[in-house]
Amino acid sequence: MTTSIVFFVVGAYLIGSVSSAIIVTRLFAIQDIRQQGSGNAGATNVLRVAGKKAAAIVFLFDLLKGAIPVYAGFLFGLAPIALSLVAIAACLGHIFPVFFQFKGGKGVATALGALMPLDWALAGCLFGTWLCVFTIARISSVAAIVTFSLAPIYTYIFEPDYTIAVTLLCLLIIGKHRDNIKRLFSSKEKAKNKS
Structure with a gap:
């Protein structure tokens, strides 16, 4: 791996x-977002705790x-392989932030x-899928899971050189939603609720 990579x-x-x-939530005079709502340091939980303006900034x-x-x-x-590593590194930073005790979000927006x-x-398909699924299900975690389940297929169609890396990234994102998946199967995941 070269120095530039x-x-x-x-x-x-x-x-x-x-x-x-x-x-952002600290700027809005809110305590650690990881101790509020669902405990996730992401835009959906910020929306729940701090409102639309703060959530939009975070997203x-x-x-x-x-x-x-x-x-x-x-x-x-x-x-392509180097760009793939850069993309994964950015998401790992969001999920395991070195500046915040390695306790971050689930990486959806960053991914x-x-x-x-x-x-x-590819970006249009991803955003379109998320929006369509969320409009129907009204559960952000469902939209994220479906979107990143389909992302490797979209990538293979538009940018096949990135398919393996995107698949790995998607597995990481979906893995971070394992608690949401458990709640979905137990019918405990509510619309506009946990993410």
Whole structure:
């Protein structure tokens, strides 16, 4: 692994580790978001605890945490495997933030952001799927699980070179939703509730 790839991977992880959910809610005079609501440091829980404005800021910031490192790597000319590592590193930073005791969110918005620079058609399919499923189910975790279950298929269609890496990323995201999946099977996952 060359020095430039290491730089981008480490940089992506550090950028991902800046938890906007924790920072923004503190600015809104709310205690640690990880001790509120569902306990998740993500936009959905921020929406529940702090409202739409704070949630929108968090979602945008988390999206950019994934998009900026990958797009920068793309402009630098990194190969697909290197860009894949950058994307995964950004998501790992969000999920296991070094600046916040390695207790972060589930990586949904950051992963969506990381996949955006790869192909706009791919990004459109991902956002469209999330929106359609959420509109029907009204449960953000269901929308995330379905979207990232289909992401490897979309990737194979539009950007096949990234299929393996995206599959690994999706397994990571879905794995972070294991508690949600358990609640869904036990009918305890409520609309507009835990995520």
